Amino acid sequence: MSSLLDIQALSLGFRTEKGIAKVLDRIDLSVEPGEIVGLVGESGCGKSTLARAILGTLPEGQTEINSGHIRLDGVDMLSGGKAAEHLRGRVVTFVPQDPFASFNPLFRIGTQIQDLMRFKAPRDGKGSFGRSRKADEASAIAMLDAVQLPQPKAILDKYPHQLSGGQRQRVMIAMALLPQPRMIIADEPTTALDVTVQAQILGLLRRLAVERGVSVLFTTHDLGAAWEICDRVVVMYAGQTAEIAPREQFFGNPRHPYTRMLLDSLPAPGRDPVGIPGGVPSPLKAPHGCRFNPRCPRATDACHETRPALIAEPNGHAVACHHPWLAEAEAAHV
Amino acid sequence: MDLLKRFARDRAAFVGLSLLGLLVLAALFAPLLAPFPNDVFDFHIGNRLQPPSATAFFGTDRMGSDIFSRMLFGARITLMLAGIAVGSALIIGVPIGLIAGYYQNWVSDALMRIAEIFLAVPQIVLAIAIAQTLGPSIENVILALSLTYWPFWARLVYAETRSMRNEVFVESAVALGASPWRVVVLHILPNIASPIIVRTSIGMGATILTAATLGFLGLGAPPPTPEWGRMIAESREFLPEAWWYALAPGVAIFLTVLGFNLFGDGLRDILDPRTRRSV
Amino acid sequence: MSDANNPPILEVDNLARHFPVRGFLNRKVGSLRALDDVSFAVEPGEILGIVGESGCGKSTLGKTLMGIHEPSEGEVRMLGEKIASPGQKRAARIRARLQYVYQDPGASLDPRWTLRRSLHEPLIIHTNWPKEKREEKVREIVKAVGLPVEHLDLYPHEISGGQQRRVGLARILVLGPELVIFDEPTSGLDVSVQATVLRLFRDLKSEFDLTYLFISHDLAVVQSICDRVIVMYLGRIVEVGRTAEVFASPRHPYTQALLSAAPRIGGPRVTENFTLQGEPPDPSNVPSGCRFRTRCQYAISDCAEIDPHLDDQEGHGVACLRWRELNA
Numbered sequence: 001m002s003s004l005l006d007i008q009a010l011s012l013g014f015r016t017e018k019g020i021a022k023v024l025d026r027i028d029l030s031v032e033p034g035e036i037v038g039l040v041g042e043s044g045c046g047k048s049t050l051a052r053a054i055l056g057t058l059p060e061g062q063t064e065i066n067s068g069h070i071r072l073d074g075v076d077m078l079s080g081g082k083a084a085e086h087l088r089g090r091v092v093t094f095v096p097q098d099p100f101a102s103f104n105p106l107f108r109i110g111t112q113i114q115d116l117m118r119f120k121a122p123r124d125g126k127g128s129f130g131r132s133r134k135a136d137e138a139s140a141i142a143m144l145d146a147v148q149l150p151q152p153k154a155i156l157d158k159y160p161h162q163l164s165g166g167q168r169q170r171v172m173i174a175m176a177l178l179p180q181p182r183m184i185i186a187d188e189p190t191t192a193l194d195v196t197v198q199a200q201i202l203g204l205l206r207r208l209a210v211e212r213g214v215s216v217l218f219t220t221h222d223l224g225a226a227w228e229i230c231d232r233v234v235v236m237y238a239g240q241t242a243e244i245a246p247r248e249q250f251f252g253n254p255r256h257p258y259t260r261m262l263l264d265s266l267p268a269p270g271r272d273p274v275g276i277p278g279g280v281p282s283p284l285k286a287p288h289g290c291r292f293n294p295r296c297p298r299a300t301d302a303c304h305e306t307r308p309a310l311i312a313e314p315n316g317h318a319v320a321c322h323h324p325w326l327a328e329a330e331a332a333h334v
Numbered sequence: 335m336d337l338l339k340r341f342a343r344d345r346a347a348f349v350g351l352s353l354l355g356l357l358v359l360a361a362l363f364a365p366l367l368a369p370f371p372n373d374v375f376d377f378h379i380g381n382r383l384q385p386p387s388a389t390a391f392f393g394t395d396r397m398g399s400d401i402f403s404r405m406l407f408g409a410r411i412t413l414m415l416a417g418i419a420v421g422s423a424l425i426i427g428v429p430i431g432l433i434a435g436y437y438q439n440w441v442s443d444a445l446m447r448i449a450e451i452f453l454a455v456p457q458i459v460l461a462i463a464i465a466q467t468l469g470p471s472i473e474n475v476i477l478a479l480s481l482t483y484w485p486f487w488a489r490l491v492y493a494e495t496r497s498m499r500n501e502v503f504v505e506s507a508v509a510l511g512a513s514p515w516r517v518v519v520l521h522i523l524p525n526i527a528s529p530i531i532v533r534t535s536i537g538m539g540a541t542i543l544t545a546a547t548l549g550f551l552g553l554g555a556p557p558p559t560p561e562w563g564r565m566i567a568e569s570r571e572f573l574p575e576a577w578w579y580a581l582a583p584g585v586a587i588f589l590t591v592l593g594f595n596l597f598g599d600g601l602r603d604i605l606d607p608r609t610r611r612s613v
Numbered sequence: 614m615s616d617a618n619n620p621p622i623l624e625v626d627n628l629a630r631h632f633p634v635r636g637f638l639n640r641k642v643g644s645l646r647a648l649d650d651v652s653f654a655v656e657p658g659e660i661l662g663i664v665g666e667s668g669c670g671k672s673t674l675g676k677t678l679m680g681i682h683e684p685s686e687g688e689v690r691m692l693g694e695k696i697a698s699p700g701q702k703r704a705a706r707i708r709a710r711l712q713y714v715y716q717d718p719g720a721s722l723d724p725r726w727t728l729r730r731s732l733h734e735p736l737i738i739h740t741n742w743p744k745e746k747r748e749e750k751v752r753e754i755v756k757a758v759g760l761p762v763e764h765l766d767l768y769p770h771e772i773s774g775g776q777q778r779r780v781g782l783a784r785i786l787v788l789g790p791e792l793v794i795f796d797e798p799t800s801g802l803d804v805s806v807q808a809t810v811l812r813l814f815r816d817l818k819s820e821f822d823l824t825y826l827f828i829s830h831d832l833a834v835v836q837s838i839c840d841r842v843i844v845m846y847l848g849r850i851v852e853v854g855r856t857a858e859v860f861a862s863p864r865h866p867y868t869q870a871l872l873s874a875a876p877r878i879g880g881p882r883v884t885e886n887f888t889l890q891g892e893p894p895d896p897s898n899v900p901s902g903c904r905f906r907t908r909c910q911y912a913i914s915d916c917a918e919i920d921p922h923l924d925d926q927e928g929h930g931v932a933c934l935r936w937r938e939l940n941a
Contacts, residue, residue: 042803150891164892194666194830196889199874203884221803224833224876228884251878265808266878267837269857275808279773506721509681511708511738524725 003030004183004215005054010068012053013283020064021283023049025239025291027068028310031183031215036206038230038247039219042262044280046239047219051187054217056080056088073182089119093176095186095205099168103160109171110156113140116175143174147204166197173205183215190225202228223266227251232316235259238280238291241310245317255317255324258292290322298323340604347600353593361409368403374560383576393578396568397558401582404560408583411561412590415472416541419479420534426480427487428530432518434488435495446492449485457482458544465553472555475548479541490533494526501525528605535598539591546587562587620693621654622792622824623678623711627687628652630670630677634897645897647673649848651687652923655792660818660825662839662856664832664871668893670848671828675796678826679713691792709739712790716797718781722769728780729765735788754783757820758813775806779813786821794826799834811838832875836860841928844868847893847904854929864931864940867905903934911935 007029013020023046031037039047052058054070070077073091077084096102117136144152147170176184190198206229209216220226226233233250235242243256254260264274278295281287287294293303302322312318341347365371377397384394392401434442464478498504507517548554549563562583569579628651636642648670655661663671676682680703688698696707715721722731732751752762758779769777799807829835835842842859844852852865863869870889891908903921906912915934923930
């Protein structure tokens with residue numbers, strides 16, 4: 001296997017006043033080169049924690065890694081070594097949910113892009129002294145052009161607050177692409193945007209990723225956005241992987257009860273959304289076995305006792321459930 | 335009792351609470367605790383400037399009075415003075431801050447500008463000016479302190495009220511048709527009580543310091559009132575030989591101010607809902 | 614649709630709300646036209662949705678109807694009685710009949726009050742009922758929103774977010790309103806919770822015989838719950854009609870773009886050929902004529918000059934000069 005990103009049996013927790021919050025429980029996830037993977041789940045499922053674990057931005061003193069590994073391009077990202085540090089911001093970059101909070105409000109966009117380039121962008125042959133401001137500016141403008149920002153030169157001279165939400169997110173994507181990464185982690189990048197702007201940004205992100213062969217790990221709680229952009233979808237529930245499937249399989253033939261109930265919760269005309277009774281369990285008191293068992297209509301004793309393993313079929317559809325829906329069950333959602 | 339437990343866990347706050355406890359005990363039971371309760375006003379020239387000993391724990395002063403006894407009675411004066419001064423500053427400042435923060439019109443602007451004029455002059459300078467004009471007495475010190483301290487409260491409460499005004503529950507009470515009185519007294523005031531209480535504790539410390547300064551400058555109570563600041567002033571001409579003369583009131587002021595500050599900081603942590611929120 | 618026996622519960626006539634834009638030394642340098650020339654009627658018993666993107670004026674509309682903002686022009690009538698116009702103060706009687714639900718109704722609870730006290734408050738303000746009668750009413754409503762009566766002695770932080778939301782709704786319902794305005798009630802909710810919340814809204818509507826004005830940016834939610842829908846763009850209504858009709862055959866180019874932007878699970882990827890460019894212009898500097906023309910692919914020179922009015926055809930209205938030829 002030559003996955004670009006390979007996560008296996010990752011468990012980690014946060015030390016809190018009330019004990020250890022087990023936020024991730026043996027997560028398995030892989031991303032192939034050039035693939036767009038959606039990491040889907042509701043608030044509290046651990047998707048942001050997973051993204052931050054890959055990026056190495058978890059709070060240091062509070063985090064406890066219990067098992068597993070994260071390998072990016074073969075490098076162990078959890079060891080904290082120099083090699084991992086070198087990959088961050090170069091081989092893997094980040095597009096945040098709230099682009100406004102990610103800019104320094106006191107500096108012009110152009111200044112912030114140039115700072116980034118000085119530290120992270122590949123240095124074509126020459127050392128950092130040889131780089132000219134002009135060349136930097138030219139490549140910044142080229143990148144802003146690529147994210148379809150009109151008048152990129154004018155944008156460089158603006159301050160973050162002078163841009164609209166959609167423009168800021170485009171600049172963020174441009175900055176994420178500048179170091180020519182092999183992977184972008186986008187954490188809910190369109191949640192704060194209006195639907196027409198979301199459509200523009202999702203389309204842009206997908207096109208750029210496909211054109212440049214960049215892998216994208218896209219976390220979202222919005223199943224519609226996942227449908228738009230992903231090749232493959234991973235569903236997390238309360239820190240566990242519930243189901244992994246190629247996009248059509250995932251939406252057309254979901255097998256995990258949680259996935260089904262999630263899809264049935266989507267509002268649609270002429271049908272009452274079902275919803276899922278109860279709430280996500282606290283990571284301080286996670287249920288034994290399958291963490292979904294208290295809310296699952298199919299739960300049996302086995303579900304309380306043992307955690308179901310994630311079992312993959314040859315077609316790439318993997319599900320972690322003792323009582324999954326059968327593959328040939330009605331494909332209600334396509 | 336949850337509150338006491340939280341105090342016990344925070345060492346600094348617990349030290350503050352203990353210091354304040356000692357101070358209050360000293361003030362309450364001064365006549366019982368003082369070995370020479372009459373020494374507050376009596377003098378025994380024969381015993382003047384004795385170093386600390388088994389009979390006079392902190393030594394004696396220039397009049398031969400027992401400094402320890404005078405310290406205990408001084409605690410009463412200090413507490414009363416700071417309590418009344420801060421209390422009246424609160425009584426003036428809090429309503430002004432509430433009104434100015436709730437209504438955002440020319441009245442609130444005018445009130446806040448007046449407060450800012452007061453705040454533009456250092457409190458101690460203003461207090462000296464007022465105390466000097468009115469003449470030295472405890473009442474005038476209290477008056478000077480309250481008159482110079484209320485703008486601080488008005489400013490604090492104003493800022494807190496303004497931010498509360500944007501809270502959804504306040505806006506929804508207004509939308510429900512609740513009267514301004516109801517909104518301010520029943521919704522806003524209880525929710526800004528914590529910062530006021532915290533600042534009151536720290537403000538007590540600051541006020542005691544200012545009062546001591548006034549006493550030191552001779553603007554406080556006339557002799558032989560056992561006011562701590564005045565005692566330090568009296569000791570000046572006998573330093574450094576009679577080191578104990580200045581030491582006792584100096585340490586007392588230091589510990590009292592420290593106690594109020596530590597207690598206030600502890601209260602801040604305990605009353606802050608963010609530190610209380612469960613995970 | 615309305616007749617003499619069944620007048621609209623709410624009528625909005627040419628409503629406008631402008632905010633002054635202030636420059637140096639607080640001088641007024643312009644105005645932000647958050648809401649301009651908006652007219653519509655709400656029929657009793659319906660759920661009327663108001664959709665649009667941020668800055669379209671839908672929240673300003675809700676707050677103006679509610680009396681939080683005063684209209685700059687126009688008026689609002691409730692069952693024939695004028696309740697809002699420039700300079701008019703909102704009567705307490707009206708506040709009880711027309712209620713506003715915040716995005717997070719749970720946030721309308723004072724964190725330092727018990728739930729009982731929060732639920733009694735509206736009745737204390739609006740009635741002079743004795744305590745026992747108030748308590749009876751509070752218990753009735755608390756049961757209706759599906760909350761155990763024992764919870765009344767708890768504080769907001771002691772119950773879950775979902776329960777807080779129910780208490781927030783109960784607080785509005787104790788006054789027996791006729792019209793309830795929801796402002797983005799599902800924004801920020803997970804879909805599994807959203808489904809439960811929508812069902813609660815629908816149950817309460819039939820139990821208490823309510824009419825809803827439902828402001829939302831979520832097209833799927835609006836499509837699933839609303840009878841009629843109003844589409845707004847930059848302070849104006851661009852289209853209004855029965856939800857099914859508007860979603861099936863949108864007439865205004867903006868509505869078409871808006872609907873085509875929403876992902877359709879199982880359908881083709883809509884983002885691949887999404888055509889609408891840019892973002893809405895600054896509402897303090899609106900384009901002349903049709904406000905959508907700067908982004909509209911069908912705009913012609915007339916669009917910059919003529920301000921299109923809502924052309925109502927059997928309850929389906931559209932404000933576009935070219936809608937007939939474009940939808941021919």
